[in-house]
Amino acid sequence: MPATEPTKIRNIAVAGHRGVGKTSLVEALLFEAGKTNRLGSIDQGSTVSDWDEHEQRRAMSLSGSLCHLEWKDRKINLVDTPGDAGFQADTYAALRVVEGAVVVLSGVMGVEVNTSRVWKRAEEQELSRVLFVNMLDRERADFYRVLEAARQQLSDRCVAIQLPIGSEHELTGIVDLLHMCAYLDPAGGREGGPQPIPDAMADVVEEHREKLLDAVVETDEELMGRYLEGEELDPKAVADALKQAVTRDELYPVACGVASKNLGTTALLDLLVEGVPSPAKKGTTIEFGDAKQAVFIFKTIADPFTGRISCFRVLAGPVSGDTTLVDPRTHAKERMGQVLVVQGKDSEAVEALGIGDLGAVAKLKDVVTGDVLVDHEVAVEPPHIDFPEPVMSFAVTPKAKGDEEKMAAGLRRLHEEDPTLLLHRDPQTGEQLLSGLSQMQVEVAVDRLNTRFHVEVELHPPRVPYKETIRKEARARHRYKKQTGGRGQFGDCAIVLEPLPAEDGELGYEFVDKIVGGVISQGYRPAVDKGIREAMEHGELAGAPVQGVRVLLVDGMEHNVDSSEMAFKIAGSMAFKEAYQQADPVLLEPIMELEVTVPDDNVGAVNGDLNSRRGRLQGMEPAGGMTTIKAEVPMAEILTYSQALTSMTGGRGDYSMHFLRYEEVPTHVAQKIIEQTKREREEAKV
Ligand SMILES: Nc1nc2c(ncn2[C@@H]2O[C@H](COP(=O)(O)OP(=O)(O)OP(=O)(O)O)[C@@H](O)[C@H]2O)c(=O)[nH]1
Numbered sequence: 001m002p003a004t005e006p007t008k009i010r011n012i013a014v015a016g017h018r019g020v021g022k023t024s025l026v027e028a029l030l031f032e033a034g035k036t037n038r039l040g041s042i043d044q045g046s047t048v049s050d051w052d053e054h055e056q057r058r059a060m061s062l063s064g065s066l067c068h069l070e071w072k073d074r075k076i077n078l079v080d081t082p083g084d085a086g087f088q089a090d091t092y093a094a095l096r097v098v099e100g101a102v103v104v105l106s107g108v109m110g111v112e113v114n115t116s117r118v119w120k121r122a123e124e125q126e127l128s129r130v131l132f133v134n135m136l137d138r139e140r141a142d143f144y145r146v147l148e149a150a151r152q153q154l155s156d157r158c159v160a161i162q163l164p165i166g167s168e169h170e171l172t173g174i175v176d177l178l179h180m181c182a183y184l185d186p187a188g189g190r191e192g193g194p195q196p197i198p199d200a201m202a203d204v205v206e207e208h209r210e211k212l213l214d215a216v217v218e219t220d221e222e223l224m225g226r227y228l229e230g231e232e233l234d235p236k237a238v239a240d241a242l243k244q245a246v247t248r249d250e251l252y253p254v255a256c257g258v259a260s261k262n263l264g265t266t267a268l269l270d271l272l273v274e275g276v277p278s279p280a281k282k283g284t285t286i287e288f289g290d291a292k293q294a295v296f297i298f299k300t301i302a303d304p305f306t307g308r309i310s311c312f313r314v315l316a317g318p319v320s321g322d323t324t325l326v327d328p329r330t331h332a333k334e335r336m337g338q339v340l341v342v343q344g345k346d347s348e349a350v351e352a353l354g355i356g357d358l359g360a361v362a363k364l365k366d367v368v369t370g371d372v373l374v375d376h377e378v379a380v381e382p383p384h385i386d387f388p389e390p391v392m393s394f395a396v397t398p399k400a401k402g403d404e405e406k407m408a409a410g411l412r413r414l415h416e417e418d419p420t421l422l423l424h425r426d427p428q429t430g431e432q433l434l435s436g437l438s439q440m441q442v443e444v445a446v447d448r449l450n451t452r453f454h455v456e457v458e459l460h461p462p463r464v465p466y467k468e469t470i471r472k473e474a475r476a477r478h479r480y481k482k483q484t485g486g487r488g489q490f491g492d493c494a495i496v497l498e499p500l501p502a503e504d505g506e507l508g509y510e511f512v513d514k515i516v517g518g519v520i521s522q523g524y525r526p527a528v529d530k531g532i533r534e535a536m537e538h539g540e541l542a543g544a545p546v547q548g549v550r551v552l553l554v555d556g557m558e559h560n561v562d563s564s565e566m567a568f569k570i571a572g573s574m575a576f577k578e579a580y581q582q583a584d585p586v587l588l589e590p591i592m593e594l595e596v597t598v599p600d601d602n603v604g605a606v607n608g609d610l611n612s613r614r615g616r617l618q619g620m621e622p623a624g625g626m627t628t629i630k631a632e633v634p635m636a637e638i639l640t641y642s643q644a645l646t647s648m649t650g651g652r653g654d655y656s657m658h659f660l661r662y663e664e665v666p667t668h669v670a671q672k673i674i675e676q677t678k679r680e681r682e683e684a685k686v
Pocket residue numbers: 017018019020021022023024025041042043059060061062081082083084134135136137138257258259260261
């Protein structure tokens with residue numbers, strides 16, 4: 001099979017909020033196009049794109065899934081993306097390799113938190129967009145309400161291109177306003193081809209057909225002229241102008257249907273072919289220099305059995321099997337043994353893939369998501385996929401002693417698949433921290449460690465990385481002296497501690513040598529510095545590292561026989577501890593900047609709760625039924641926020657946060673932490 005021409009390809013990401021029927025829609029499109037013989041379902045765990053056992057167990061998508069189908073002599077590549085906030089890495093990566101997105105909305109819920117988020121991302125990437133209002137068979141579903149919400153909250157350039165026939169459980173079909181025909185509910189079978197529009201719909205169809213034509217001709221002067229002269233425009237002319245408008249992001253057609261029954265797929269497939277640009281028209285902004293063959297890796301699957309599978313978009317080609325490319329990031333040669341097309345969990349080798357096409361290759365050596373591979377070494381800047389930052393961390397420990405390395409190796413593999421999942425050691429608390437975008441993402445990683453890598457691990461709330469600093473100047477002198485028979489020990493130093501202001505928000509440390517007249521010889525002064533640094537690793541208040549201190553070494557004494565580096569190190573450390581007590585030491589805690597998006601009804605409860613967490617409200621932005629609250633909250637108060645938010649908002653809230661700065665812990669809170677540390681230290685001694 002020769003490579004498909006770029007003009008005959010459509011690359012489409014299916015994106016939207018959690019649970020709106022994206023996977024069901026992809027399933028229906030594959031079925032309608034004859035790629036599968038029966039319509040799989042989420043509830044039976046039988047869809048093509050949610051093939052992973054963890055996806056089936058949780059009945060939700062956890063990673064992006066690549067599928068393809070043929071429709072009217074076009075190859076449509078579909079990337080089904082997860083809607084859950086914890087799994088957005090794959091969604092964002094998918095949006096980087098497509099020209100178009102089908103943004104799926106629930107006919108009941110309309111525009112939700114993640115709808116707006118993927119919309120914004122698609123806008124940044126200048127993707128052509130089609131909306132699909134799904135679940136119109138459900139109770140309280142209302143196409144026109146959702147259409148209005150999309151026009152208000154996403155773009156007033158959204159225009160209906162299909163309409164439902166009937167509503168809720170009396171929904172019987174949809175009308176295609178472009179081709180002026182109807183499709184009747186196939187109840188899970190294949191759609192039976194175009195039917196006449198029911199007479200009873202005449203008025204509403206007329207109204208929306210006119211709105212559609214008005215919107216389309218407004219983007220095309222020539223067509224506008226013909227339209228105004230009263231000419232009847234044929235669907236082809238309208239579709240051509242529509243495609244131009246969609247390509248230039250001037251129009252967003254709104255389709256509709258019922259994915260779980262396969263209603264609306266024919267009209268949607270027609271729209272993807274006729275109304276969405278091909279890679280030849282829209283192309284990619286990813287750089288590949290003057291390479292004749294180039295691919296961009298947008299997804300990595302780390303399978304313990306088949307090894308690593310890398311999904312790519314062809315930037316320059318065609319690219320065939322048996323090709324060796326080079327990764328300019330590592331300068332390593334990478335062999336593309338076989339070029340594969342992917343259908344969910346299945347793949348099939350093909351001869352070659354052309355420009356713009358999406359495919360996969362197995363067993364590349366050292367390639368990560370985000371790499372560009374080229375046929376000869378050219379300096380290319382790999383495109384930056386702006387992945388969301390982790391918002392929460394858990395401390396992880398293996399259940400069995402000795403499994404640390406196995407756990408780390410497994411998590412490294414999972415990080416290859418999902419770059420937002422990070423394992424790192426907190427240098428301060430010594431804990432292994434697993435960070436991610438949501439609690440569920442972290443829990444799924446734990447499940448996968450178990451099933452794929454056979455390591456059982458436990459999650460705990462992490463320790464807060466407190467710090468200590470001083471508020472005023474203090475001085476101390478310490479003489480370390482030991483006389484035990486032969487050679488003794490002698491070190492004597494006087495130091496002054498001063499608060500050192502933060503630089504760019506970072507608290508530092510400075511050692512200033514003010515010795516005059518050589519009272520301590522040059523060779524011993526760094527030992528004093530070293531002793532002080534060691535003492536600063538564990539402050540006297542709560543054992544947290546001390547920062548924001550300038551130390552002046554002002555005086556001292558040495559003994560010509562007994563002095564040693566060791567003696568001066570000890571003297572420095574002791575002098576520091578003594579001065580530190582006098583310098584008004586205080587405890588510092590990390591403050592996070594928090595952004596919570598919740599339904600308007602929950603704002604009161606969420607604000608009240610943030611208040612009880614010592615949060616400080618910074619602002620509120622209502623937008624279409626949801627409000628985004630910005631607040632500064634101490635990290636210690638927000639370690640387990642996810643559960644609280646879920647219960648306050650019935651799962652409809654969403655949040656993200658990042659580190660802002662360190663601040664002094666209020667006295668009454670600090671007192672408790674200091675006492676707690678003392679108790680722990682004493683227990684540790686026993
Ligand atoms: N009544 C009805 N149910 C639907 C429809 N489409 C999907 N569902 C059901 O809604 C649930 C979620 O469907 P999914 O296809 O998993 O939704 P998704 O958007 O892929 O979910 P995530 O990938 O987890 O974000 C499943 O139980 C589906 O059977 C529909 O049009 N009507």
